[in-house]
Amino acid sequence: FITAKTAKNLPPGPPKLPIIGNIHLLDKIAPHRNLRNLARKYGPIMHLQLGQVSTIVISTPRLAHEIMKTQDLNFADRPTTTTSQIFFYKASNIAWARYGNYWRQIKKICTLELLSVKKTRSFFYIREEELTHVFKYLDSCARTPIIMRDPIQEMVNNVVSRATLGDICKDRQFILDSTYAMLKSFNSFNLFNYYPRLNFLNVVTGKKGEWMKIHKEVDVILERILEEHRSRARGSQDHEDLVDVLLRVQATGDLDMPITDDNIKAIILEMLTAGTSSSSMTIEWAITEMMRNPKVMKKAQAEVRAVVKGKRVTEADIQNLNYTKLVIKETLRLHGVPILVPRENQEDCVVGGYDIPAKTRILVNAWACATDPDSWEHPDSFIPERFENSLTGYLGADFEFIPFGGGRRICPGMNFGMGTVEYVVANLLLHYDWKLPGGVKPDDIDMREITGISTLPIHPLKIVPVPLSRSN
Numbered sequence: 001f002i003t004a005k006t007a008k009n010l011p012p013g014p015p016k017l018p019i020i021g022n023i024h025l026l027d028k029i030a031p032h033r034n035l036r037n038l039a040r041k042y043g044p045i046m047h048l049q050l051g052q053v054s055t056i057v058i059s060t061p062r063l064a065h066e067i068m069k070t071q072d073l074n075f076a077d078r079p080t081t082t083t084s085q086i087f088f089y090k091a092s093n094i095a096w097a098r099y100g101n102y103w104r105q106i107k108k109i110c111t112l113e114l115l116s117v118k119k120t121r122s123f124f125y126i127r128e129e130e131l132t133h134v135f136k137y138l139d140s141c142a143r144t145p146i147i148m149r150d151p152i153q154e155m156v157n158n159v160v161s162r163a164t165l166g167d168i169c170k171d172r173q174f175i176l177d178s179t180y181a182m183l184k185s186f187n188s189f190n191l192f193n194y195y196p197r198l199n200f201l202n203v204v205t206g207k208k209g210e211w212m213k214i215h216k217e218v219d220v221i222l223e224r225i226l227e228e229h230r231s232r233a234r235g236s237q238d239h240e241d242l243v244d245v246l247l248r249v250q251a252t253g254d255l256d257m258p259i260t261d262d263n264i265k266a267i268i269l270e271m272l273t274a275g276t277s278s279s280s281m282t283i284e285w286a287i288t289e290m291m292r293n294p295k296v297m298k299k300a301q302a303e304v305r306a307v308v309k310g311k312r313v314t315e316a317d318i319q320n321l322n323y324t325k326l327v328i329k330e331t332l333r334l335h336g337v338p339i340l341v342p343r344e345n346q347e348d349c350v351v352g353g354y355d356i357p358a359k360t361r362i363l364v365n366a367w368a369c370a371t372d373p374d375s376w377e378h379p380d381s382f383i384p385e386r387f388e389n390s391l392t393g394y395l396g397a398d399f400e401f402i403p404f405g406g407g408r409r410i411c412p413g414m415n416f417g418m419g420t421v422e423y424v425v426a427n428l429l430l431h432y433d434w435k436l437p438g439g440v441k442p443d444d445i446d447m448r449e450i451t452g453i454s455t456l457p458i459h460p461l462k463i464v465p466v467p468l469s470r471s472n
């Protein structure tokens, strides 16, 4: 049994200060950038001591392949965090569940029942309806600058929450607001992440008390939502929402382990969190990149307008939007989730010639892999054409491009997320021309990021919608 202290051959890393180790080197605004800079100095597999947490940072496709493919089984666990214990009912959601039978079972239910291609299709009508509201808003602001983030986030939140909770759930807005408060609270820099074994921090920072309070409020609403779903008489024409599916599986499924109400509440919260910010962030970056690259915008608009014959983009149209799909791919390369959900290895092992003691926290810097100069030409430029005739897909087979992660822990919401992203982007290209406010040039757009609930442009994009006629 080796530990970070006794291991002889840990990966290299920056010098450590007493008690804090390397915490002072972490950048809160854009951690993926500062970790890439450190990796260039200390190596693609790097050891950081973050308070009490021994951490390995992986920064190249070759090493990501080693972690998420060759040794995926050993690295398929997640670390225990205070916030996942409190908010996600003892980490019983998919993303934070320990690797094992329980996780395997709920991930399977989600992949087969909740987020399958067929189920995702059945929610198409929700996307259509919600888009009508976005159009209304954009038309009412025609030719005046708007902040693009607002209508996009609202639409994506509505799509995900309607698919999860149903069309008529009274508590929908309330739970969305509370979930947002919850995410904001635990995304702010918190020492618990780095000193999990120092219980006195509870008292010193007051954070744990604040989290418990938010959790209790959220729990009351989730209880109500379960009760409402259980007591509802359902007709055969009703759309089965994701809570209905979970309750059905709980009652009648052939399960190795029964799922409790707490487990279901954890999964509902997961849908509302994992399912929303990643999709709206992708849409916002795609539009931002196209505003900065007017030639790309023109080409994508021309494609959408040539392919779509009706008033609305259909699913069949989307299959033919080859260039627009490349634009979204390139957006995910540069602006996907930059650092994957942390992993933890169950057993001592060797990676890249270095010892990794069991229970080390592993951070895969997916953004560093996606901008690795040995894998990509002009890695920091936005060039959708680079994916033309390329076989690189979303399934995590090529580790220079892992916007949905890879291996056993790959994102199960890919179909659902991409369904929303492609549909919204295509419609925005079809029905509007977009201009920058007076005097602003494409190169003036600030592409710096800020990491909060997700990684977004530091200043939300302001643009002017010019509606085209929708009478055809």
Ligand code: HEM
Pocket: 094, 095, 096, 107, 115, 270, 271, 274, 275, 276, 278, 279, 282, 336, 337, 340, 341, 342, 402, 403, 404, 405, 406, 408, 409, 410, 411, 412, 413, 414, 416, 417, 418, 421
């Ligand atoms: C464009 C949209 C999306 C992007 C870019 C995205 C990206 C990711 C990434 C990078 C991971 C981490 C994978 C890893 O650690 O290897 C992940 C995990 C996850 N995502 Fe997504 N996601 C998206 C949409 C969604 C949606 C719509 C849902 C559900 C409604 C969802 C549910 C999850 C879950 C449950 C996990 C945890 C999987 C596990 O630990 O086994 N995601 N996602």
